[in-house]
Amino acid sequence: MMDEATYNQLVAGAFKRILAAADGIDPDVLEAESTGDMVTLTSASREKCIVNTQRAVRQIWVAGRGQGIHFSYEPTRGLWLDDKGKGLELFRFVADVVQDISGEPLTYRA
Numbered sequence: 001m002m003d004e005a006t007y008n009q010l011v012a013g014a015f016k017r018i019l020a021a022a023d024g025i026d027p028d029v030l031e032a033e034s035t036g037d038m039v040t041l042t043s044a045s046r047e048k049c050i051v052n053t054q055r056a057v058r059q060i061w062v063a064g065r066g067q068g069i070h071f072s073y074e075p076t077r078g079l080w081l082d083d084k085g086k087g088l089e090l091f092r093f094v095a096d097v098v099q100d101i102s103g104e105p106l107t108y109r110a
Contacts, residue, residue: 002073007058010073014060014080015039018051018094021108030102041094047101049094059083060090064097 002010018039022032031042041049049064060071060080071080071090080090095106 002058002075004055007055007073010080011053011060014090015051017091017108021095021106022098024107025098025102025104029104030098041098041101043098043101045101049097049101051094062090062093062097064094065100069093 015034018041019032019034022030022041029044033040033042037053037055039051041051049062052061052063053059054061054070057070058072062069062071069088070083071088071093072083073079074081082088082093091108095108098104098106
């Protein structure tokens, strides 16, 4: 398991990337809020995508589309991947949920 400092750095980077992408969407369509260990993306219809830390197991958990998915960091690939081996990637999953709840694409900057 990765050390806490590395985990904190990776989570901070992931949250920053998600928030930067959300800033590209009109706040009347999608509101983004960050509270330390959680990012909440709320659509105009009040549907939510919640991205939260799971510190004890060094994962990120995403609630959206009626499900909760746990993502673990895969250092050899540099990706957050779902822990059930379904091939889901954190940023793509969040973008898909945002598209579903807001009708707008979530575009990440390089």
